[in-house]
Amino acid sequence: MVLRQEPCSCGMDTSAPGETAGRRLLWVQRGDPTEFEPHFVHTDELSLNAFTEALLASTKRPLQLGRDGDGQVVLGPQRAGSADRSAGKRTAVGANTSKSNHWNDFVEGLGTADFVTQGTVQAVPAVGENSTSATAISAAAISLLAEQCEACVDGVLQGLTVHDDASMQVAFEALSVPELTRRVKELGALISKRAHCLKTLGATRTAQLSATVAALQSSTIYAATAERYAHATLRWQRVLASMQAAMSAASADASLRPPLRVGDALPQVHTHETTPLHPVLAAHRGAVLVLLRHFG
């Protein structure tokens, strides 16, 4: 699928490329090079790139166009029963077709639907559905993240024959510790992916992402997206658990002591210049020892 951006040819308010406010008209090509769908995108609070990425993910579901509360045309997820009007060739715009006429015909036939908007635009209740345009954006972002999660987990499992949890652990146990360490780092790519998702959602905390997924679960339209995300993260957890078991078996550390408990004596651990820690403590009335994780 290819996205291309054009000046609006049907009288709608659009912004020049690079601007961060206003709306843009995106023609989304599906498969056949002559088939394009017109998508108006509000870009008030969301970068075009972020939306485009979300859109690419969301187009695995049918999309349709409608109007928001101001009468502006926006993109939204397809409403049940409208597939014959909104998807595929119905929205195709060939090179010799008048986009303006086609656009108007298309929009007129839609009526009210779910809408994709960007914060400042009033959410418009959909016919028969209570979801909003913001939900559509969220769902697209979550869908994309689920896909990326699956890809990262696939990277961890690459080349391994895995049928179930048992065979997964066997496969991991056959690997060396360095190889396990290398593979698990495949998941590190999810940091930037999740950060991107947070930005798309306008969120700052992971808890907000979780809340978004929970909200999607109660939606008839987006429950499948939430389910896909849940499945991806569950698979992530299972892979990690298997890797942990394999790692523990392979690198059982004889020097690892059980966790200390209240009242235990601090083991004699030597610090720089072979100075035991205890004299340092005795010089004061105790100490708070903050053990860091890795550098950074």
Place this chain on the structure above:
Amino acid sequence: MLASHQRAFQHLQVPVLVLSLCPDVDTAAAWDSQVGHPFRHVVWAPDTPPASAYAQLGFRRSLAGVWSEASLGWYAEQSAAGVELHSSRGQDVNQLAGDLVVDAAGRLVLPYYGVDNTDRPSLGTVLRAAAVASAAGDKQALHARLQYVQGYMHALAASAPQAAAPAAEPRTTAAAIVDSVTTTVAASAGAVSGAVAGAAEEEECVE
């Protein structure tokens, strides 16, 4: 961060010592410079590999604790907020960490083992444990120190509510921490155990 509360630890006469996976003084100095904190960074002896020291203190390695959704989610939050994520410089990213509060005799008052990269005790919990360590069994001293901590936390909550508000629920439950600290306190200062139990009321994490 604890760095913002150094005066409280100074009042309790319990210094904060930083221990890390840094293999030498230079690396430790680089970390100190990067983070900017007022505490002493204690480096392991040359014949004590950091990983070995951590293992002797009961800190384990964990893939699940580092690469889970919750763990990477924390880094994602940092990244989304524009915080630069630094290189681990080859150090073991799978090593878990935590906080140990010990008294002058080297006895554990609070052992806190983080179960993932974000799991740290609350500021109040650490301060109360430091108060216990500092009092060294003196009932009156303990009472005074716990009163100080309580006042400090109330003042913090009043001046910076978000700083005192829960940043994240420590994975090691507050109840377990309170139990462990209270165990130490109970024998000599039952009257102040209520103040210790206040550790469950606020949850600002150390890091």
